[in-house]
Amino acid sequence: MPRIRIPAIRRIGIEPLPNHALSTALTFPHPTPPAPGSAIEVAPGILWVRLALPFRLDHVNVYLIEDGAGWAVLDTGLDDAVTRAAWDALLDGALRGRALTRILVTHFHPDHIDGIKTKDGDKVFRNAEILVPEPEWTFWMDDGNQSRASGSVLGYFRNARRIFGDIANEVHRFTPGAEVVPGIVSLPAYGHTPGHTAFSIQSGKQSLLVMSDTVRNPELFARHPDWQPIFDMDGALAVKTRRRMLDRAAADRMLVEAYHFPFPACGHMIRRGAGYELVPSMWRPL
Numbered sequence: 331m332p333r334i335r336i337p338a339i340r341r342i343g344i345e346p347l348p349n350h351a352l353s354t355a356l357t358f359p360h361p362t363p364p365a366p367g368s369a370i371e372v373a374p375g376i377l378w379v380r381l382a383l384p385f386r387l388d389h390v391n392v393y394l395i396e397d398g399a400g401w402a403v404l405d406t407g408l409d410d411a412v413t414r415a416a417w418d419a420l421l422d423g424a425l426r427g428r429a430l431t432r433i434l435v436t437h438f439h440p441d442h443i444d445g446i447k448t449k450d451g452d453k454v455f456r457n458a459e460i461l462v463p464e465p466e467w468t469f470w471m472d473d474g475n476q477s478r479a480s481g482s483v484l485g486y487f488r489n490a491r492r493i494f495g496d497i498a499n500e501v502h503r504f505t506p507g508a509e510v511v512p513g514i515v516s517l518p519a520y521g522h523t524p525g526h527t528a529f530s531i532q533s534g535k536q537s538l539l540v541m542s543d544t545v546r547n548p549e550l551f552a553r554h555p556d557w558q559p560i561f562d563m564d565g566a567l568a569v570k571t572r573r574r575m576l577d578r579a580a581a582d583r584m585l586v587e588a589y590h591f592p593f594p595a596c597g598h599m600i601r602r603g604a605g606y607e608l609v610p611s612m613w614r615p616l
């Protein structure tokens with residue numbers, strides 16, 4: 331993935347906080363992120379799990395949704411030693427011995443799909459059904475598109491084939507905009523990639539908006555939704571999507587999460603000036 335220029339983030343990250351966020355910061359100690367392999371319940375039947383150590387200022391947040399048969403996971407993280415150890419700890423502990431039954435994919439960037447397979451080509455979760463957005467599949471698995479790609483994007487094409495090529499007939503493709511599994515609705519969120527997809531999940535009286543990479547970082551792209559990170563493939567379309575998602579999250583008072591938000595990575599969006607502010611959720615360890 332393209333690297334963010336860290337000094338720029340640090341400067342922007344010390345912008346004054348709104349009063350409510352400041353009072354939260356004063357009242358509660360800054361939370362220490364739990365170790366990889368631990369989980370937090372953010373709503374009934376919805377677990378946030380920590381798979382990776384922060385890389386510089388980056389984070390990987392994976393959500394697990396309890397369904398009738400087991401757990402559905404939204405994106406898988408990477409395939410590295412920390413992630414594998416974290417999954418082992420989770421499957422033995424917080425997941426209460428229940429298996430992963432479904433993998434729902436938001437888009438085909440490597441940090442979202444690499445955990446589907448080991449580097450030797452074996453499926454990590456052998457019995458899990460894999461569900462991917464149809465437009466994402468169509469774009470990345472198209473040979474003509476690949477032949478026109480270069481640099482890191484060409485690497486993403488090759489990686490998508492490494493992950494999905496020999497299991498294509500096992501991958502269920504869905505059209506974003508409808509219920510994918512009971513209680514989980516897919517939402518077109520195109521721009522970051524051609525088929526990038528968000529999810530809305532009902533949990534009791536709450537609903538969680540899984541924005542994935544629609545908003546990469548709250549200090550930058552929620553406060554300034556019109557800013558275009560270089561890793562959005564269609565910057566103008568991604569801005570439209572980002573504004574639509576943030577507007578819905580604020581208007582409907584949904585819980586939100588995004589794949590790369592810093593801990594606790596879950597909260598509510600409020601309007602502030604021309605942008606939005608993330609109010610992080612309270613949380614409790616399992």
Ligand SMILES: [Zn+2]
Pocket residue numbers: 437439522543
């Ligand atoms: Zn991405």
